[in-house]
Amino acid sequence: MAIKYRYFIALLPLGLIFLLVACVSETQSLPSIDVSEEEKLTEEIATTVQTSEKIVELDSTTTDIEKSSSENVDIWTIKPGIVRADTTSTSSVILPDGRIRTYMLVEGVIVFADSRDGLDLSDITKTNIAGTGKPADTQSFVSNPSVLLRGDGKFLMVYEASDYPPPDQKDRILYAAISDDGINFRVIGPLPSSKLDISPGRGTLFQSVPDMVKLPNGTIRLYYVANGSSIASMHSDDMGLTWYQDKGYRLKGGHNQAAYVDPDIVVHEGGGFTMYIAYGDFKGNCGGLGCQRLVAAYSNDGINFDLDIRPVLDVGDEDTAYLDPDVYQDAKGNWYMLYGEKKSSGQNINLRVAIRGDDTATPSAVPTSKSKPTPVIKPTLTPIPEKQISKPTIVGKVKFQVDVPDVASAENLGQASIVGPSLIQLEDGRYRLYIQARADSKSKGVDGVNIISLISNDAIKWDAEPGIRIMHGSEANVDYEAGEPGVFQAINGKYYMAYTGRFMGLNKNGAEQKMHRIVFAVSDDGLSWTKLDKHYEDPENINDFASSADVHIIDGEYVIYYTGQRNIIRATSADGLKWERKEIAISAGHDSTMVKLDETYYLFAKMPEDLIYGGNPDTANDFLVMAMSQDGINWSNEYYQVVVHDSNGRELIFRDIQDPGSIILSDGSLRLFLNDDGGKNIYSIKPTSDLPKIGMRESLGANPTPKPDSNTPRKPEVLKLIKNVEVTPDEKLDIIGAFCRINYVPAA
Numbered sequence: 129m130a131i132k133y134r135y136f137i138a139l140l141p142l143g144l145i146f147l148l149v150a151c152v153s154e155t156q157s158l159p160s161i162d163v164s165e166e167e168k169l170t171e172e173i174a175t176t177v178q179t180s181e182k183i184v185e186l187d188s189t190t191t192d193i194e195k196s197s198s199e200n201v202d203i204w205t206i207k208p209g210i211v212r213a214d215t216t217s218t219s220s221v222i223l224p225d226g227r228i229r230t231y232m233l234v235e236g237v238i239v240f241a242d243s244r245d246g247l248d249l250s251d252i253t254k255t256n257i258a259g260t261g262k263p264a265d266t267q268s269f270v271s272n273p274s275v276l277l278r279g280d281g282k283f284l285m286v287y288e289a290s291d292y293p294p295p296d297q298k299d300r301i302l303y304a305a306i307s308d309d310g311i312n313f314r315v316i317g318p319l320p321s322s323k324l325d326i327s328p329g330r331g332t333l334f335q336s337v338p339d340m341v342k343l344p345n346g347t348i349r350l351y352y353v354a355n356g357s358s359i360a361s362m363h364s365d366d367m368g369l370t371w372y373q374d375k376g377y378r379l380k381g382g383h384n385q386a387a388y389v390d391p392d393i394v395v396h397e398g399g400g401f402t403m404y405i406a407y408g409d410f411k412g413n414c415g416g417l418g419c420q421r422l423v424a425a426y427s428n429d430g431i432n433f434d435l436d437i438r439p440v441l442d443v444g445d446e447d448t449a450y451l452d453p454d455v456y457q458d459a460k461g462n463w464y465m466l467y468g469e470k471k472s473s474g475q476n477i478n479l480r481v482a483i484r485g486d487d488t489a490t491p492s493a494v495p496t497s498k499s500k501p502t503p504v505i506k507p508t509l510t511p512i513p514e515k516q517i518s519k520p521t522i523v524g525k526v527k528f529q530v531d532v533p534d535v536a537s538a539e540n541l542g543q544a545s546i547v548g549p550s551l552i553q554l555e556d557g558r559y560r561l562y563i564q565a566r567a568d569s570k571s572k573g574v575d576g577v578n579i580i581s582l583i584s585n586d587a588i589k590w591d592a593e594p595g596i597r598i599m600h601g602s603e604a605n606v607d608y609e610a611g612e613p614g615v616f617q618a619i620n621g622k623y624y625m626a627y628t629g630r631f632m633g634l635n636k637n638g639a640e641q642k643m644h645r646i647v648f649a650v651s652d653d654g655l656s657w658t659k660l661d662k663h664y665e666d667p668e669n670i671n672d673f674a675s676s677a678d679v680h681i682i683d684g685e686y687v688i689y690y691t692g693q694r695n696i697i698r699a700t701s702a703d704g705l706k707w708e709r710k711e712i713a714i715s716a717g718h719d720s721t722m723v724k725l726d727e728t729y730y731l732f733a734k735m736p737e738d739l740i741y742g743g744n745p746d747t748a749n750d751f752l753v754m755a756m757s758q759d760g761i762n763w764s765n766e767y768y769q770v771v772v773h774d775s776n777g778r779e780l781i782f783r784d785i786q787d788p789g790s791i792i793l794s795d796g797s798l799r800l801f802l803n804d805d806g807g808k809n810i811y812s813i814k815p816t817s818d819l820p821k822i823g824m825r826e827s828l829g830a831n832p833t834p835k836p837d838s839n840t841p842r843k844p845e846v847l848k849l850i851k852n853v854e855v856t857p858d859e860k861l862d863i864i865g866a867f868c869r870i871n872y873v874p875a876a
Contacts, residue, residue: 202402202424204441204465204482212249215479216468217337217390217452219275220246221283221310226459229310230466231273231285232479236261238273238287240310245458246466247481256312257287257305266301266318266743269293274338275310276348276368283310284368286319286338286350298637299333302352303743304368317741319362319371320693322668325354331636337452341393341401341430349374349430351391351403357381359391359405361431366519369740370715378433379405379425386410389420392453393430401427404453404465407437414449414472422450422467441482447472520715520739520765526754526820528813530774531799532588535810536563541580541592544568545807548612548676548719549789551587552623552654557794559584560654561801562597562625563810564611576600577609579627581655587793587812597657598627598649606631606663607647612787614677615654623654624704626677626688629663635671644675646690648705664707669693676719679704682760689731691718694741696733698761713763714755716740718747722760723790725798728821729760732770732788732800739767748805752785756822764822772813 212232219231228246231238237258241249259269272288285305290297301321305313319335327334336353343349347363350371354360359379362371379388390406408420424440425433441450454466463484468477538546548564561582567574579598582590600610607629614626629647632640646664651657665672669692676691686701696714699707713731714720720733734750752770757763772780783805790800798819801812 202436202440202484204484206441206480206482209480210478211247211466211481212479214476215249216477217272218454218466218479219273219339220454220456220464220466221275221277222456222459223277224281228456228458229275230454231255231275233271233273236269238270238285240275245462246456246464249479253311255285255307255310257285257315259289259293261293264291266291267303269297272337274340274350276340276342278367279342279346280367281308282367283307283313284340284348285313286340286368288336288338300336301333302335302338302350304371306368315743316369317743319350320373321670322373324358324360324373324377326636327356333636337390339392341395343395343430349393351378351393353389353391357387357389359388359403369519372712374431378403378427378431379435388435390452392455394455395430399428401430401433403427403433404440404455406449406451406453408449414447414470418449419447419472420449420451422453422465441467451477520767522739522753522769523766524768524820525771526768527816528770528772528800529816530772530780530811531814532812533774533809535561535590535801535812536582536592537809538565538807541565542568542571543580546580546810547803547807548787549801549803549810550613550615551789551791551801552615552617553791553794554654555621557585559587559791559793560615561590561810562613562615563803564613566807577611577630579610579613579625587791587799593655595655597655598625598659601629601659603632605629606643606645607659608632610647612676614679616679618704621652623651625649625651625657626664626679628675628677630675633671641671643671644673646674646677646688662705664688664690664699666690666692666697666699666709668709678721680722680760687760689713689720689722691720694718694745694747696720696731717753718750719787721788721790721800723792723798724760725792725796725819727758728819729757730790730798730819731755731757731763732790734786734788735767748783748786751782752788752802754819756820758822766822768820 215232215234217233221229221231223229223242227242227244229240229242230246230249231240232249233239234252238255239252240255241252243249257270257273260267262268267289269290269292270287273285274287275283275285278284283306285307286302287305288300289303290300292298302319303315304317304319305315307313321333321335325333325335334354334356338350338352340348340350347365348368349361349363351359351361354377358377358381360374360377362373364371381387387408387410388405389408392404394402394404396402403425404422405425406420407423408418410418414420421439422441423435423437425435427433449470449472450467451470452468455463457463465482465484466479467482469480470477536546538544543565545566546563550562551559553559561584562579563581564577565580566577574596578596578600581593581597583593584590598610598613601607607627609630610627611630612628615623617623626646626648629645631643633643635641648660648662649657650660664674666674673692674690678689680687686704688699688701688707689696690699692712694716695712696717698710698713700710701707714733714735716739717733717735720731722729722731732752732754734747735753736745736747736750752772754768754770755763756766770785772785774780786803786805788800788802790798792798797814799812799814801810803810
């Protein structure tokens, strides 16, 4: 049966008072929260914009939703009969030949039917998007497809997947998939999520009922139900490959007070947007969100919406819920709305249709002044400037060759594995290499994952330094595993390390899982370190994930690049301790290192072949990719694949090119240090010719990297001090002064 498992209920035996939520909604099981709790939740959402302090209470004159009148320009008339039984949540796509393809869920599989008017849904075709039915599987249950025909003729689908079948769902997450024929789809991975999507009181992700529209500039905007009662959005500038969440909510509801769900958006040729949604006030005998009505909201920019709480349908029976609007226009110009209808006396949801006005009228972008009502609830939203982002592309290759093949080996160091090289040049001109080391089981007095170091005069021959630089903490500490070091020197002459601390914690589902945080330590000589009991976490990532720190100072501002959820994120700080998350700098990648060479910033990172991650990827097979920037902040989307050859001219396999760390040597030349698969060896590489600049696509010349005119050793330009900050010895780094440099990209 093709039911949109969400807000309908099963009635318990006669005489019992309570209703049981039978399927997808989970709303009935959400504990109610008072206004103060809701305000607290809002404050915790880093990306949310201002909203009204509390949900406006409806007075006695507006408690019940008014019925539509002839004054409302957006009036729909319900046609008699049922389009399809046990069906709701359709998505209608206009094909090039004028036919309408209607996607829906039937018996756990997303299917479609083609027809001239979108109303004959008898001849169905199955797609390959189906639930597995396996408990705890991320695709255990799929539902609520939204399908859009891209400009290149391919089908883009966003659908909802959950880890358990209804009514036991925990996380509900949106996934994207692409198809050439609309039948066989390739899943390209989950869409981003944040605290905007967390259900209050449950701590689970709630992303549901997506709807996509194409904007005039080519951007695809996706609207969806967030946290169970609000409408949020995200957008893609590359036809659905990469998605960015928009700030705040388009419409903000309140659990057990007012809920806005099931968005369907019409973009008008003359400008403006109409959002049709189901509004529930938790009243009536329909269960779930109450006897929902279909209402409309209007916007000039697709971000800020004015809500008209009056229904767009003549609802008739007050004990009937209306949900899941799907609005489309056929080849003759007729407007239709498919929607789900649920009677309070039954569990099934049937698909029905309404026509707009005289069948040929076009919905208005904004109601006329005569008919526009005063909104009962009007969220206050701040306009969001959109950053136009072109699609990242591999435009060429840069060749590197192995410089020192045997910098260090786990066997010679008496370790089980060594990964994540990070380097710094000391005041006396020597180089120190820090690495994450996993102790061998045969080691005496040392266990777990720690940070050790090596020293060199020329970055060629390296000697191990005795002892451990950072010893891992206890099971109760944030750095029960201490790894992925990133070292830099401050203006007070002290050295600082941003390393990854790992520990076992409970995820949002209450299951034990390894957590990642960026932890800080300080040293006078770079050899003996003191932990600062300070760490950074990213609340916008699942489990507050943050690892693989790479810290720089750019124009007097501290900048950290770190690995998030298979992406690279930038944050800034005024003091090096309190960080403000800025943006996702690289949408698909991990373990980055940045360096400045000849007035160009180069960022090296591991990225997938298609520059986008699918489900459950093997990141060990990612390419090493180079990105470029003129300011270290804004990165060109023209990427280069790094190809590495050994001394015999053989190309190294991707799995043996891991965890890059970069440094500029005293002669001005670039070196990257990497580890092989399994962490058996650390080696270094250098470019075989000049690196490209931004906008270059031609073949690279054979000239070596320019050297300074003088043979006098110098420090790279990035080490110039830009900001002076006084730090007294007894402050124990209440602030970290001005960072001089860090050259490090930690392991995954």
